[in-house]
Amino acid sequence: MNFTLRIWRQQSANASGKFVNYQIKDVTPEMSFLEMLDALNEDLINRGEPPVAFEHDCREGICGSCGFLINGVAHGGQRGTTVCQLSMRFFKDKDGEALTLEPWRARAFPIVRDLIVNRSAFDRIIQAGGFISAPTGSAPDANAILVPKEAADTGFDAAACIGCGACVAACPNAAAMLFTSAKITHLNSLPQGQPQRDERTLSMVVAMANEGFGSCTNHGECEAVCPKGIPLEFIGKMNRDLIRALWHRHREPLVIPSVVQEPFHEHAGPDAEESLTLGTSDKRSDESHVNGNALAKGGRKENGIDHPQP
Amino acid sequence: MLEANTPSAEIERQSDKDFEAKESTVLEARIPSGPIEQQWDKCRFEMKLVNPANRRKHSIIVVGAGLAGAAAAATLGQQGYHVHCFSYHDTPRRAHSIAAQGGINAAKNYRNDGDSIFRLFKDTVKGGDYRAREANVYRLAQISLNIIDQCVAQGVPFAREYGGLLDNRSFGGVQVSRTFYARGQTGQQLLLGAYQALEEQVAAGTVTMHIRSELLDIVIVNGRARGIVTRDLVTGDIQCHAADVVVLATGGYSNVFYLSTNAKASNCTAIWRAHRRGALFGNPCFTQIHPTCIPLSSEHQSKLTLMSESLRNDGRVWVPKKKGETRAPNDIPENERDYYLENRYPSFGNLVPRDVASRNAKEVCDEGRGVGPHGQGVYLDFADAIHRLGLETVREKYGNLFEIYQRITDEDAYTVPMRIYPAPHYTMGGLWVDYHLMSTIPGLFVGGEANFSDHGANRLGASALMQGLADGYFVLPYTVPDYIASTKLDPVDVSHPEFTSAEAEVKDRIKKLVGINGKRSPDSIHKELGRIMWDDCGMARSDAGLKKALARTPELRDEFWHNLRIVGGDDELNQALEKANRISDFLELAELMCLDALDRTESCGGHFRVESQTAEGEAKRDDANFSYTAAWEWKGPGQAPALHKEPLTFKYIPLSQRSYK
Numbered sequence: 001m002n003f004t005l006r007i008w009r010q011q012s013a014n015a016s017g018k019f020v021n022y023q024i025k026d027v028t029p030e031m032s033f034l035e036m037l038d039a040l041n042e043d044l045i046n047r048g049e050p051p052v053a054f055e056h057d058c059r060e061g062i063c064g065s066c067g068f069l070i071n072g073v074a075h076g077g078q079r080g081t082t083v084c085q086l087s088m089r090f091f092k093d094k095d096g097e098a099l100t101l102e103p104w105r106a107r108a109f110p111i112v113r114d115l116i117v118n119r120s121a122f123d124r125i126i127q128a129g130g131f132i133s134a135p136t137g138s139a140p141d142a143n144a145i146l147v148p149k150e151a152a153d154t155g156f157d158a159a160a161c162i163g164c165g166a167c168v169a170a171c172p173n174a175a176a177m178l179f180t181s182a183k184i185t186h187l188n189s190l191p192q193g194q195p196q197r198d199e200r201t202l203s204m205v206v207a208m209a210n211e212g213f214g215s216c217t218n219h220g221e222c223e224a225v226c227p228k229g230i231p232l233e234f235i236g237k238m239n240r241d242l243i244r245a246l247w248h249r250h251r252e253p254l255v256i257p258s259v260v261q262e263p264f265h266e267h268a269g270p271d272a273e274e275s276l277t278l279g280t281s282d283k284r285s286d287e288s289h290v291n292g293n294a295l296a297k298g299g300r301k302e303n304g305i306d307h308p309q310p
Numbered sequence: 311m312l313e314a315n316t317p318s319a320e321i322e323r324q325s326d327k328d329f330e331a332k333e334s335t336v337l338e339a340r341i342p343s344g345p346i347e348q349q350w351d352k353c354r355f356e357m358k359l360v361n362p363a364n365r366r367k368h369s370i371i372v373v374g375a376g377l378a379g380a381a382a383a384a385t386l387g388q389q390g391y392h393v394h395c396f397s398y399h400d401t402p403r404r405a406h407s408i409a410a411q412g413g414i415n416a417a418k419n420y421r422n423d424g425d426s427i428f429r430l431f432k433d434t435v436k437g438g439d440y441r442a443r444e445a446n447v448y449r450l451a452q453i454s455l456n457i458i459d460q461c462v463a464q465g466v467p468f469a470r471e472y473g474g475l476l477d478n479r480s481f482g483g484v485q486v487s488r489t490f491y492a493r494g495q496t497g498q499q500l501l502l503g504a505y506q507a508l509e510e511q512v513a514a515g516t517v518t519m520h521i522r523s524e525l526l527d528i529v530i531v532n533g534r535a536r537g538i539v540t541r542d543l544v545t546g547d548i549q550c551h552a553a554d555v556v557v558l559a560t561g562g563y564s565n566v567f568y569l570s571t572n573a574k575a576s577n578c579t580a581i582w583r584a585h586r587r588g589a590l591f592g593n594p595c596f597t598q599i600h601p602t603c604i605p606l607s608s609e610h611q612s613k614l615t616l617m618s619e620s621l622r623n624d625g626r627v628w629v630p631k632k633k634g635e636t637r638a639p640n641d642i643p644e645n646e647r648d649y650y651l652e653n654r655y656p657s658f659g660n661l662v663p664r665d666v667a668s669r670n671a672k673e674v675c676d677e678g679r680g681v682g683p684h685g686q687g688v689y690l691d692f693a694d695a696i697h698r699l700g701l702e703t704v705r706e707k708y709g710n711l712f713e714i715y716q717r718i719t720d721e722d723a724y725t726v727p728m729r730i731y732p733a734p735h736y737t738m739g740g741l742w743v744d745y746h747l748m749s750t751i752p753g754l755f756v757g758g759e760a761n762f763s764d765h766g767a768n769r770l771g772a773s774a775l776m777q778g779l780a781d782g783y784f785v786l787p788y789t790v791p792d793y794i795a796s797t798k799l800d801p802v803d804v805s806h807p808e809f810t811s812a813e814a815e816v817k818d819r820i821k822k823l824v825g826i827n828g829k830r831s832p833d834s835i836h837k838e839l840g841r842i843m844w845d846d847c848g849m850a851r852s853d854a855g856l857k858k859a860l861a862r863t864p865e866l867r868d869e870f871w872h873n874l875r876i877v878g879g880d881d882e883l884n885q886a887l888e889k890a891n892r893i894s895d896f897l898e899l900a901e902l903m904c905l906d907a908l909d910r911t912e913s914c915g916g917h918f919r920v921e922s923q924t925a926e927g928e929a930k931r932d933d934a935n936f937s938y939t940a941a942w943e944w945k946g947p948g949q950a951p952a953l954h955k956e957p958l959t960f961k962y963i964p965l966s967q968r969s970y971k
Contacts, residue, residue, distance in 0.1 A: 012883070035608075035611065039610060041831075044877070045831040048875075050877050051877065055400065059574060060714065061714075062495065063405075063573060065400070065404050081717065112544060113544075113883045120400070120401065120521070123401050127509045127512055128513070131509060132506070134460065134507070136381075136783045136784070139456070139462065143418075143420060143475050143476055149472050153470075155467040156467040156492060156499075159492075159499060160498075
C-alpha cells in the first residue's frame, strides 16, 4: 500500500507549526501504524531530515503514551484500539489516499513537538484526590475488606483507563470528564474509597476545571474513541457523586472556575476566568447548576490552525 | 571466600590472603545471622533510625517510577524524607511495569491448598535453578503477604469471588493457587496504585517529580553516591542533582535483543553508567525468554507482544508430529499431534517453568516441526478448554488476550489455535546488591528488575511484580534510612568538582553522538546488535557462538561511533539522540553478557549452554564449580572486566536437579 502522510510538524512549544506531506510506499498490512512511522523516520534520517516526533512506548495499548488524530479521529478509528495497536490492515481501503496526522488539540495539552503534547494536567487532577490514602504498612489483611464482586468489577472497568488523553482530544469542549470520572468511579465504587469519597470528588472536579478543560455536553465522542471502552455513564456517576458531596458539605461554598474564554488568550490563567459557585450551606444541592451546561464552555485550543477535513 | 579472574582465564580458587583482605569489602552481602525466618526481623531491629524531625533534612533521589521506584519514592515521602523522583516518561504512570499481565504471587494460602511462606521460598529458589541468595528469597516470600494487603488498601481492583473475597489462580510453574490478579492487567493496576500513592506525596510536597528527565551519569563523591546528572528530554539541558542517597529502579535490559516484549524506551543506561562508576554487575547473562509471545510476522516489526502465561493454564501446546506439515491446524487429526510438554513432563504438563517451555519450543522448531509462516511457532490450542468450560468462561478469562492476538495476527483464537514463540522478556541479571539492596557503591541502592537479586537463573511467573513492590514498599524504606542514620554524610552540592566533571563528561558524550554525521540510523545498528545477541546469546549458547558474538560486538560498537547518523541537535527534543544514547550502552553491556555466558560453562535456568545438558536434553547444572553469583567489575574501556564471586550456599533448600517430569 502507498499513502500520503500529511503530518503536523512543529519544532517546539513556541514555534509555529504546519502540515507537511510525505509519501510512504510499500506499506504491508502486517505493519502497525507506528511501524509505518518508524519506516518513514528511517527514510527521513537517511535523507538528513528531522524525524517525526511521536510518543509511544509499550506498543501494546497499555502504557497510554501514544496517541494522535488520524483524519481527525483520535487513535485512528478502530474501536477499543490505541494507535500503537492499529494495524495497517485497517487502512486497506484507503490505499493511495492521504492520511492526516495531528496532535491532540486542547488548551490544557500544549504541544511539545510535532505529535507530542504535554498531558501533565492529568497528573495534577490525580494529585488533587485520585488516590486512597493508605500509607505503606498501615493496611489490614487483604481479605478483611470484603468487596462485592459487582463493585470490584465496576471499579476495574473504570480503572482500566490508560490516561492517553484521547477523550479530551475527541471532545468538542476538550473536556477531561471521562478521564476524571473514570478515576472517581474506580475509587468511589470500592469500600476502601468511601472515607475520602466526597473530598476526592470535589477536589478532582475543581482541579479539572482549573486546568482549563471544558465540560461535558453529552456528545459522547470520548466514549467512542476511548481505547479502553470507558463508558459515558461514569460521567453521570461523577455528577451524582458531586451532588452527594455538595449535599454533605455543610461549610463553605465550592468555587469551581469555569473556563469561559472566547477568544482564547495564551496567558489567560485562572484569574481571567469566570467563576461558578456551587453549593452553599443554606442551599445544599443545586442540581440545575451541576447537571446543566453551566460548566460546559471553552477548553478547545485551535492553535490558530485550520483543522484538516477528514 | 572471594575470587577474581580475568574472564578468559581458567577459574581457580584464590587463596591469597592479601587479595582477600584487599577485596573482601567489595562483596559483603550483609546477610544477617541466625535462622532464615528470623533474619529480616533481626536486620530490621538492628537498623538505626532517623528522628522524624530530621527526615526532611535528608534528600533521596529515586530514578525510575515503575513499581519499585514509585513505591519506594511514595513510601520514603510518607516517612518524611525529601524525595526527588525521575522518569524519562511524560508521567510516572507510563513505566513498563504497567504491561505485566498475569498476576502477583503471595503466600497467603487463602485457598488452603498447602501454600506457605516456606513453599513460596522453596518454589522461587528451585525455579531460579539454585542461583539466587536464600536469605533474599525468604524475605521476598515473607513480604509477599504485606504487599497484597497494601495494594488492596490502595484500591487495586483485584479479581473477587461473589462473596467479596479475593480470587486466586495457579500460575506458571507452581502447583498451588497463590496468584492474585486483576483480569489480564495486573501490572497496570498495581502500577496505578503506586502511581496514585506517589502523586499523593507530590501533592503533599514530600516528593518532587522530574518528568522527561533521563539519567546519564551517577556522581560519586568521596566514594559515595551523592547525585546524578540528567538530560531534560524537551530542552536538552544537562542538569546536576545532589542528594544523600541514590536509588536506581530503572528496570531490565531485554532490549539489548532489539526485539523483546519490553517497552521501546526500556534501557540499561542507568545501571550501565553506575557499573562504569564502580557498581558490580551481577549475572549479566541471566535473561528470561518468555514462552508465550506472538511470533514475528514481518521485517518491520518493532517489538514482540507477550501473551500472558496464564494462557497455559487452559491452552494445550502442540506441534505436528510430521516435519514440514502443511495442513491447517484444525485438519491435523489428534493422533498426528505432539503435545510435547504434556508428554515429556506429565506432572507439570503445560505449566512447566518458562525456561523449560521456551527451550522445548525452540527444540521442536529446530526439528522442522514449527508452525506459521516462518516455521517459528508452536500451537497453543483452546479447543479442549472451550469444550470443557464453555466459550463464555474462556472469553471471560482470556477475552482481552484473544483480542490482542486477533488485532496483531488477524486470526480468531477461539476457532484456530494460537501460534506462540518465545521472546526476550525479563533480565534476572542486574546490578549486584547486598541484603540491604545496596550496590558496591555505598549510597547507591538498586530495586526491582534493575538489581540481580531474588530470581537466580530463571524467574517464576507472577514474581516480578512481587519483587518490585517488595523492594519498593518494604525493603528500601527500611534499608535506605538505616544507611542515612548510620553514615556521616558531608554536605555536598552540585558545585562540587565531581559534579562539574561528570556534567562535562556527559556533555562531551552527547556532543560526540550528535557530531558523528555518519550514514546509519540508531535503529539499524540496534537491529544488528539484536540479531547477534538473539542468535548467539539467546535461548541456546555455545562456546563457538559466544566467541563469535564477542568478536562481532566491538566491531559493531566501532561502527556505531564512526558511522551513526543523528539528525537534529542536542538542545531540543530529539528522539533519535535518546535512542542512540541508550544503544551506546547496550553495545557495551552486550559484550559483558557474552563474556559472562562464556565463562559460565554450566547450564542453569534460562542460561542454556549446549555443552552442558543431560541425556534427555535438559539443562545440567554444575554445582561444584558454578554455585556462585558472578559479579563483574568494570576496568575501563577496552579492558577485560574482572570477575568476583559471591558463593551461594543452600542450607534450607537442598540442591537438586530440577525435574518437572
